[in-house]
């Protein structure tokens with residue numbers, strides 16, 4: 249991509265894992281609304297479940313997730329008892345016949361759980377929220393803490409997809425972010441998981457980290473390709489030290505600038521595409537026969553808090569501190585501080601502290617943004633018709649986008665707009681034009697590229 253375009257469009261924009269985005273959630277939605285929304289779910293509606301484990305035993309300095317460093321296991325045990333209470337609170341409200349189609353354990357590091365606790369949590373979830381026989385069950389894996397007994401426990405509870413954190417294989421980079429992970433460890437995790445029957449493997453890579461270079465990210469891409477994963481996510485390091493204080497431990501002078509970040513992202517993408525992976529949305533790659541690539545080809549790809557997904561359930565239940573859920577009525581988020589989550593559970597009430605009802609305009613704008621983020625293409629007037637809205641609703645946005653068309657970021661055919669392949673990294677900037685909240689408040693996001 250032309251560096252002039254990068255300069256012009258590389259602004260601070262959301263990643264659009266939801267719309268409205270999380271900074272626009274507020275206290276108008278709390279435990280009572282969530283309880284009512286759960287009770288209103290039609291019996292039998294398929295569910296998706298996200299479980300958050302907010303602990304790690306070492307802290308990567310780049311980490312942008314809700315997690316806490318622990319050097320004892322007791323807080324983890326105590327948290328699991330609270331999670332069991334929350335599972336019970338949700339189960340008591342949701343009626344009958346809800347099969348779980350997608351289960352995702354994220355964090356933090358779910359692999360911090362001892363094998364017997366993996367079995368216990370899996371059992372508690374299966375008893376309260378049974379999974380469909382063809383459900384996808386994915387877990388985020390930190391290969392630095394994955395004893396064989398943990399792999400066996402994950403396989404036993406039905407995990408069938410693993411996302412392994414890799415980032416970069418270079419030791420200089422690893423030391424600069426406090427995440428030393430020899431390649432043999434990553435290989436052992438992938439081999440062990442596959443041997444246990446967990447065959448769908450995703451790898452998470454990053455660019456934009458301190459001391460990363462084109463050569464280093466290429467070497468990481470080649471290493472990843474050799475492991476033959478089904479999917480690869482390539483995240484641009486989001487450096488927001490004013491929000492994530494531990495990121496101040498990173499030497500800002502060693503961070504690549506915008507041009508270097510773009511060159512790194514392009515170098516990895518080139519390698520992955522040459523190896524047969526299909527680029528998906530903003531930051532994913534998948535083998536052409538993977539369900540994600542098929543969903544993308546068929547225009548059925550979805551975007552949620554875990555990124556790109558084939559999950560089309562109308563209700564996502566978020567469990568654990570900071571977890572976000574989405575019900576047909578709106579978004580809900582649990583308390584982030586562990587003590588606040590604990591207080592709610594001990595008092596026997598849901599831990600929802602903020603959220604956002606989804607209104608008709610949100611639904612329409614959200615649909616336009618989701619199609620752009622997933623397909624890089626959208627016909628806004630057609631979506632207006634589907635949503636029963638005035639076909640000219642987006643006339644002002646389409647006028648703004650004329651500039652993007654002149655700059656070669658977008659092609660316009662009839663009413664539809666398509667982000668050009670070489671401008672793929674700017675898709676968030678195009679989506680932001682349709683964001684009705686962006687101009688309303690000061691929110692802090694990461695750079696687009």
Ligand SMILES: C[S@@+](CC[C@H](N)C(=O)[O-])C[C@H]1O[C@@H](n2cnc3c(N)ncnc32)[C@H](O)[C@@H]1O
Pocket residue numbers: 310311312313354355356357358388389390391412413414415452453454483484485486487
């Ligand atoms: C929440 S972590 C969970 C997985 C596990 N804890 C691990 O690190 O292996 C998921 C992934 O998010 C990505 N990530 C974390 N912090 C990030 C940041 N500040 N910017 C971009 N990606 C980030 C990393 O690739 C990481 O592997």
Ligand code: SF4
Pocket residue numbers: 303304306307308311312313315355356357390413
């Ligand atoms: S990247 Fe993963 S292992 Fe590292 S601190 Fe964040 S959640 Fe923990």
